[in-house]
Amino acid sequence: KPPVAVAAVDLGASSGRVMVGEVGPDVLRLHAAARFGNEPIRTTDGLHWDVHELHRQTLAGLAAARRLAADTAAGRLASVGIDSWAVDYGLLRDGRLLGHPFHYRDEVRSDRGPLLVHDVLPPEELYARNGLQFLPFNTLFQLAADPLHADADRLLLVPDLMAYWLTGVEAAERTNASTTGLLDVRTREWDDEVIARLGIARSLLADLVDPGTTVGTLLPEVGEAVGAPGLPVVAVGSHDTASAVVGVPFERAEAAYVSLGTWGLVGLELHEPVLTEESRLANFTHEGGVDGTTRFLTNVMGTWLLSESLRAWGRDDLPALLAAAGDVTGPVPVVDVQDPRFVPPGDMPARIAAWCAEHDVAAPSDAAGIVRCIVESLAAAYAEALTTASRLARKRVEVVHVVGGGSQNTLLCQAIADGTGLPVVAGPVEATALGNVLVQARAAGAVRGGLGDLRALIARTQHLRRYEPHARAWKDVEA
Numbered sequence: 509k510p511p512v513a514v515a516a517v518d519l520g521a522s523s524g525r526v527m528v529g530e531v532g533p534d535v536l537r538l539h540a541a542a543r544f545g546n547e548p549i550r551t552t553d554g555l556h557w558d559v560h561e562l563h564r565q566t567l568a569g570l571a572a573a574r575r576l577a578a579d580t581a582a583g584r585l586a587s588v589g590i591d592s593w594a595v596d597y598g599l600l601r602d603g604r605l606l607g608h609p610f611h612y613r614d615e616v617r618s619d620r621g622p623l624l625v626h627d628v629l630p631p632e633e634l635y636a637r638n639g640l641q642f643l644p645f646n647t648l649f650q651l652a653a654d655p656l657h658a659d660a661d662r663l664l665l666v667p668d669l670m671a672y673w674l675t676g677v678e679a680a681e682r683t684n685a686s687t688t689g690l691l692d693v694r695t696r697e698w699d700d701e702v703i704a705r706l707g708i709a710r711s712l713l714a715d716l717v718d719p720g721t722t723v724g725t726l727l728p729e730v731g732e733a734v735g736a737p738g739l740p741v742v743a744v745g746s747h748d749t750a751s752a753v754v755g756v757p758f759e760r761a762e763a764a765y766v767s768l769g770t771w772g773l774v775g776l777e778l779h780e781p782v783l784t785e786e787s788r789l790a791n792f793t794h795e796g797g798v799d800g801t802t803r804f805l806t807n808v809m810g811t812w813l814l815s816e817s818l819r820a821w822g823r824d825d826l827p828a829l830l831a832a833a834g835d836v837t838g839p840v841p842v843v844d845v846q847d848p849r850f851v852p853p854g855d856m857p858a859r860i861a862a863w864c865a866e867h868d869v870a871a872p873s874d875a876a877g878i879v880r881c882i883v884e885s886l887a888a889a890y891a892e893a894l895t896t897a898s899r900l901a902r903k904r905v906e907v908v909h910v911v912g913g914g915s916q917n918t919l920l921c922q923a924i925a926d927g928t929g930l931p932v933v934a935g936p937v938e939a940t941a942l943g944n945v946l947v948q949a950r951a952a953g954a955v956r957g958g959l960g961d962l963r964a965l966i967a968r969t970q971h972l973r974r975y976e977p978h979a980r981a982w983k984d985v986e987a
């Protein structure tokens with residue numbers, strides 16, 4: 509039986525890609541069909557996503573994927589699955605999008621929403637019901653402050669919106685729906701009471717679907733544009749982090765992960781929630797995972813600090829900067845990467861300098877020093893979050909998996925190993941796309957089994973790199 513070919517649309521906060529995955533019992537290969545930028549738009553009312561451009565790029569990417577698939581043993585695509593960042597949504601009325609969806613890094617509305625929601629549902633009660641860490645941009649907070657809310661008859665999260673534009677079917681994929689704050693953490697169904705108390709019309713929310721379900725098939729005009737009439741759209745872990753965690757090749761149960769992209773999502777896969785007051789105060793979330801798992805994690809700063817610094821410097825040579833950062837011998841300050849000042853887009857080197865000045869530590873004087881400071885600060889934050897996760901969930905951690913684009917950052921992976929005192933297994937780089945294609949391939953019958961089987965296939969086929977913890981000379985200098 510030849511491997512099946514499926515297309516994964518993976519939309520990230522700074523770029524998107526369409527990949528073709530070839531999957532069989534002993535085959536797992538990815539081919540890049542298209543990569544494109546995702547540039548937010550700032551207008552007078554705030555920061556927005558250009559979802560129409562993302563749709564256009566998705567269509568072009570799918571056409572390229574269809575051509576690529578023609579050259580594989582499968583000869584054609586069996587399905588397409590879409591994932592993206594979480595929480596952000598489009599509001600529709602009679603099937604038409606109202607305005608441009610807001611970007612979760614929009615500063616304008618971020619204070620008002622939480623105030624409005626917490627007035628009705630205090631943080632403790634909310635956590636007991638939805639299990640989510642407090643992020644000011646969780647969908648329910650955004651919605652409370654959204655001027656278009658009252659005009660809408662449907663809310664679709666970004667991947668669901670893209671799937672709707674492909675198929676005409678409105679559905680709410682469950683892993684991503686868990687990031688709205690409107691899902692019951694225990695039943696993983698819409699929480700009608702929370703929804704009613706917040707004055708949200710129940711009909712705004714679409715029916716939930718699980719990863720692996722066929723949502724619909726391409727609309728005739730879409731199928732024609734892409735060259736794949738009738739292609740099924742299959743729900744995957746449409747929250748990119750849910751797909752990334754499917755892509756973690758856990759080598760044993762005593763393992764934690766850092767899904768390292770724009771954010772560093774640090775935590776554990778669990779089967780039961782840990783809804784304690786300690787977990788709430790530590791801001792640990794319970795996002796819905798594929799196959800009913802729980803992603804017990806916290807959002808830490810990720811490569812955003814690096815990419816925004818590069819943008820501020822007008823540079824695009826991260827590898828060269830990391831090499832220079834690796835050669836820095838003197839001590840560098842460890843800054844608090846969780847400081848809210850680092851969330852909105854902007855001049856991060858200046859913000860780091862300001863943080864250092866406020867905390868009476870010497871700021872690094874050049875780009876290499878700043879990059880080294882960012883790397884060490886990120887690693888310190890991950891080490892702390894991992895210790896906290898292990899303590900809260902009462903779970904031993906003996907190895908840390910680092911997946912996603914950031915797993916290519918050797919300096920950072922080594923710093924995480926050193927900071928935690930644990931071995932780091934880095935890779936796969938494309939964990940999210942792999943998680944996306946594997947869930948589709950399983951739905952198509954090309955692979956069988958649970959997450960353990962899918963992960964074993966990743967471990968057998970993908971390039972992974974191991975880092976052992978060791979103390980480095982510069983650490984002694986710092987001490």
Ligand code: LFR
Binds near residue numbers: 747770
């Ligand atoms: C990562 C991610 C995180 C989510 C953040 C905002 O890409 O999806 O999991 O908290 O973006 O949506």
